[in-house]
Amino acid sequence: MSAAQPMVSATYPQKLLEGVGNLWQLGVLCDVTLEAGGIHFPAHRVVLASASGYCRALFLGEAGPETVVRLQGIQPRGLENVLHFLYSGRLHLSPDNVKETAQAAEVLLVRDAIRLCCAFQGPTMAPPGKVTEALEDEQHVQELQQDALSEFLERMGMRGAQEPTVCELAMNWLGKSPVRFPEATKMLGQLYFPLLSPTELQGPVQATSAMETDFARPKALSYHMHAGAQPALQTEHVCPQATVPFLLVLGGRGPNNQLSGDVWAMMLANGTWRRMGKLATPLYNHAVAVLSGFLYILGGQSKFDPAGQHPSNEVFRFDPQHGTWLQVAGMLQRRSRFHGAVLGKAIVAVGGGTLLGKLTSTVEAYEPIQDTWKWLVPFPVPVADHAGTTHEGLLYIAGGFSSGKTLNLLNCYLPRLHRWIPNHPLTFSRCEHSLAASRNTLFCVGGRTLSPAGAWVHVAETECYSPSTDQWTVLRLISLARCQLSMVGHKDQLYVTGGGSLGTRTKEATVLVSKPAGWAWQEVGFLPQPLLDHASCIFALPLCGVPVPQERETHPGYQ
Template sequence: MADNDQVSQVDSMKMASFIDANESAKPRGQTYVLSVHSAAVLRNLNEFRLQDGHLCDVTLVAEGKEFAVHRAVMAAASEYFRAMFTGDMKEATESKVELRGMPAVGLEHIIDFAYTSKICLCMDKIRDVLMAATYIQLTPIIDFCSEFLISEINIDNCVDIGHIAHDYHLAKVDRTADDFILKNFSVLAKKEEDFVRLTLEKLVFLLARDELLASSELEIFKAAATWLSHDPDRIEHASKVMEKIRFALIPPDAVIESVQTVDFMRQSVGCTNLLIEASNYHLMQLAQPVLQCDRTRVRSLGPSLVASGGLTKQSKVEVCADALFFDKTCSKWVNMKPLEKTTYTHCVATLGNFLFVVGGQNTLDRVGKSAVASAYRYDPRFNRWLQLASLREARTYFALCAVRGRLYAIGGENRNGEIASVECYLPNKDEWTYVTQLPMALFGHAGSVLDQSIYISGGFASGTFSNVLYRYDPALDQWDSRAPMPTTRGFHCMARVKNRIYVIGGNHFDADEERVDVLTVECYTPETDQWSQVAPLREGQGESGISVLDDKIYLIGGYSLDQNSRIKSVQCYDPEKDLWGNVPDYPEAIAGVACCTLDLPSDLKKTYM
């Protein structure tokens, strides 16, 4: 052999040297490994198989079709065949083994995989392959089939893939098919020949999901009605299907014109009761926030940050009526239906996924002379505002908290100065009533709710900043004092995450009696009535908006004394990591903005994007 040939042969091998440490005097030995050997052996065995079954020792039969194979290869590739050929089963010695219930196409793919480690999948044969792989419990092929099905999902085959996933218990494929249908429900509903092939269980499951995307609830109803009408035997399930339709989200006139005219909606007692329920909901407009149930909940991909009102523009002071939501999918702020009137230093709260905007002031005024008593409610279901009964007292720089189905407007300031009064709003009566007032008059304080109690911190009183912490029990209509904050502050924010309350931002007087930003952030634990410090703000923010989304705190806009200007920064705090980060800025510098989280209908958000 030529030297070059020797080098070439050695280069094609992996070589490992070894020396026995305990017998160093012995001559060195070397181990050589031919990396392609195992593949070559399999390739040769496959060629033997394909050449008239050369050296094959058993024939597998499926649906009358015969496949000559090597027992050793099949046993090495599958536990099923190992048990068959190495145990006491009669097939261990038979020359021909019939696999009843095994599809021939599927078996052929299994055998090819055993010899080549490759498998070619297509939609036409996927059921046969899955049946065969399930039959012999060959998990790798089942996993390949799952990957293939997920990669192939489209509007033409999503129903079929869903059926396959259900039949073969492919949980990941089933979830993916469901998600695809939920996102493309409107398109699928128009493909009637495919849509009506959904099973009853799958249709009911889809209709119950908040994530179902459609142009309107009426469209969803019409699709469900089409499914029921496709087969007369399905009408008996009308009530089961229709109880997943949210008739309260359909305008009353559309219910009369397009829903009540459908035969089964009039003939089924269950369906009739659903329409009565929706009618009562629409009739009791003011009480709607406390009448919420699964059938009044908006279809949404999840809560959004919503910011409203505020004082904008650096060159010309302007109170705005803007309302914006933050879209997480594209990380940007998007304008939505504006407030009924311009306002800032107002307060917002949510009840039953309705947004309440209360009080504030509509002109720049530092002493509360322009405080207003107005109250409005926004319904994201129909994208409309409703004016409510006004507060008994105008108030700005106050706190508004929602607890036990009621709103509480606490303290604040008006033309008479700082106030201690507290008003409670009852939605079903649309009226404000006085309850026990604060222990002291305050404005510029902040409020939050934890365990059905209201907590009020800090604020400005008698010409100085406060560090008080008060707790209000609505059930007892009683205030008590808790451990004061380590730091005095006012015009700050409070937010609850899990079982802790965070006090953030604002300002106070320093040792030289200069008004400065407060960067320290303090955390209160009610169980121990103790305060602790967490990561500080990176820049000062007073008169900011605040809200919690996905257990993270968002601080929006505000006024920075250090910069002597309104700012558009949005800082995000992660309590789990004790870290502050930034998200996209608000569109413009703003102070006195009020924020909350709200489930906005997916179809409504699309109209503003």
């Protein structure tokens, strides 16, 4: 008899949530009532226990048959908003209701609602009231029971408290009395020890005897000892519980071809910019990649040279938890005007200009666990000024410049077969353009090409590619006459930064956003200065604030 094959419905979870939500809206089968500020909210005990850490502990503990739960310290409107979230998955936030919604989510310990409130308010939000009270009243923390303290520590992490603060509270609680040591293992599971620096791990944490029987500190120290391999050693306890997505813009050429070494971060929630720090050296025509929460800067040129005769092979990695740069193994070939991307658990560099400006077809991949680069199958032709993106585990390379002409090629790299395959070509030959994925579509924007008379002209048309049908479609409503720009996709939006105009010979500072549903560009702000030949990416930073990069470290053997 053959084994039964499980079949999964992609629509069932949403239909189940909608069904339960309809029952709640009608007040059908509700078996518990939450009360806040004298207002009663009927609900379903099983839904609350599934989504709320507070209710789960209450209902599975000593709550008994009681059907009314009175909640202190929260406003009815905030509680109602969180209940709507539990039954729909949608949290409606505004500057007027976010504070009371966050308070209700914190009391009920609804993790996803807390994350959304934190992301909406941004990294400059004030610490939650309970955290502030605990820091001012240490006795209050020491008197908490173990389950209550675990819940309290979890709330701190969700609201962006820094790990040293959370760890110090837990260590002080454990050290208050030897009878608490048997609870140490469960308590230590709440802490994210790799987020502590080696100095902090050797300090008060080491002094707590309860740690000697636990593997948390040795594992954290081992994580720090293998710095180059950290992206391959990621676990749940290595990343902060609360992060915010930013649009990063790194390096590039500014006014008068002055090279920039600045790293600028724009918060997606409100469009505000801040200077995050500096690269190891000013760069342009470089590449950027984000792997396992780490930021990598690859190659490029550190001196302005139109011929591109002296590109770099250096690679630097930024750790957002500690604000430090680390130089890792350099690429096997010097590159500028190339494409870098994350493919699986590796970083891939494709083509570009190498020494003396010669174009290359070579492709190589970096594996953090070994801190080494290895050659992959070469690209079909030597190419530079091309664009690329990854989608569904495949790497796409479009257009570029080769043998004195612009290209309309679209090639896809299949990592399992280790081969490049041709796809339907671009409608327009172009180079110095940008390619990004949004949902199930690739978008190709900007660039320039050679006219029949041999003059450079803009390619203003935007075209999109469907991998499922292998077809391009021209979207003339979102045309953009820029080259040497940068574009990244995030969820259902495209972000374009900088670039240059051939007609006016000027550099752009505007930041544009387009939602595929609207097929139109919207100006949402300006770069701190006009830029081209820069790099950009979407990068998650800790909610507690944007760390300022410190002086770079150098990996042994790569001076």
